[in-house]
Amino acid sequence: MTTELQAPRTIYTVSELNGRARLVLSTQLGTVWVEGEISNLSQPSSGHLYFTLKDRDAQVRCALFRGSVRGLACRPQNGIQVLVRAQVTLYEPRGDYQLVVDYLEEAGDGALRRAYEALKLKLAGEGLFDPARKTPLPALPRCVGIVTSPTGAAVRDVLHVLARRFPALPVLIFPTKVQGREAAAEIAGAIGLAERCGLCDVLLLARGGGSLEDLWAYNEEIVARAIAACSIPIVSGVGHETDTTIADLAADLRAPTPSAAAEAVSPDRVEWLARCARLESQLRHPMRVRLEGYARTLLHLESRLRLSHPRRALDRNAQKLDELELRLQRAHAHCLTRHAARFSRVATRLLAHRPDRTLTLLAARRDDWERRLNNAIRSQLQHRGMRLAQYSEKLHTVSPLATLARGYSITLRRLDGKALLDASEVEKGELIETRFAASSLISRVE
Structure with a gap:
């Protein structure tokens, strides 16, 4: 005993021991899947969730951080059976062995039953279970x-x-x-x-x-x-x-x-056979009565046919058909002769009135009218051009611009543009404008 106490010792602090224990748990077990029932669920203001996962014989503490809570489809509640994916670790400040959960889902029949009810409500709301949508089954x-x-x-x-x-x-x-x-x-x-x-x-x-x-x-x-x-x-x-x-x-x-x-x-085969038998018995008597009536009608028609054999009517109709054929041939020949004579007369008249002569005469008349029209147009243009030149010369002679070009000028009052005929029409200090042939001059009356 004394020897053991005197042997070299490796002494850990509590923090070092918990740190090594956490490292062993994380590396040896890593990520695990665990199923159990949630209890002692708590959620502080930080948004993280803390709960205990238990079964009949044991329990383990779990932590579910806020970032993982937001992505869960199942909201953790006390008493529900869940399946979690977690990292096995150890909370060093207290030395507590725990699971850090990053995923959680419901487990067992409970989850399936809730999914069943949710889908049932959804499809019922869409009317998929409505009796009005049901289609009746075919009888046969x-x-x-x-x-x-x-x-x-x-x-x-x-x-x-x-x-x-x-x-x-x-x-x-x-x-x-x-x-x-x-x-x-x-x-x-x-x-x-x-x-x-x-x-x-x-x-x-x-x-x-x-x-x-x-x-x-x-x-x-x-x-x-x-x-x-x-x-x-x-x-x-x-x-x-x-x-x-x-x-x-x-x-x-x-x-x-x-x-x-x-x-x-x-x-049901037996039921259908019985039904067919009933229908057969119901149809048999009416069909027999109808067939007997058809037989009597056939005998009556046969006796009438013997009395009036159709060969006689066929012979009479054949003779009449021959007569009609001969009449049709004669009428056709007469019609062809009449139309041939008419065609000959129309051809003779057409040759006597050929349009090429008329077209030649009309073309000559058109050329003469076109020549006469062009001569008349040229004569009118020359005459009117000469008159336009005469009018232009007379207009230039009486134009005030021609007068200005000979050295004269015109004086206007600047205020209203009125032409001044006498110096008394303006007062001292007024502006006047004197216009020459190619320019103008503005001055003030002194």
């Missing part, structure tokens, strides 16, 4: 389409019921996954394919029972909208009688089980 479909897994028990039950109730009914299977992440998209795609091919009068969604997670593909929005957009009536037979999915609410008819859905879409 030409073909039934089944959207399901080709290897499941549900498709075997459906085919057995269809074969029992109406063996002559054609069936098309549109294979899809009915569980898993890709199932919803495949189901919606199969519904769209069934509508595009145009071979089915009614579609059946079939899937056996299971948990909420197993049936979740039928609670996806893409499936509900594919059902609502499909013009073919759709019957939903998903799960057991107690299971109600979003697909059940969007479908035109909800059946408690796949077998019940098969019964809903298929006519």
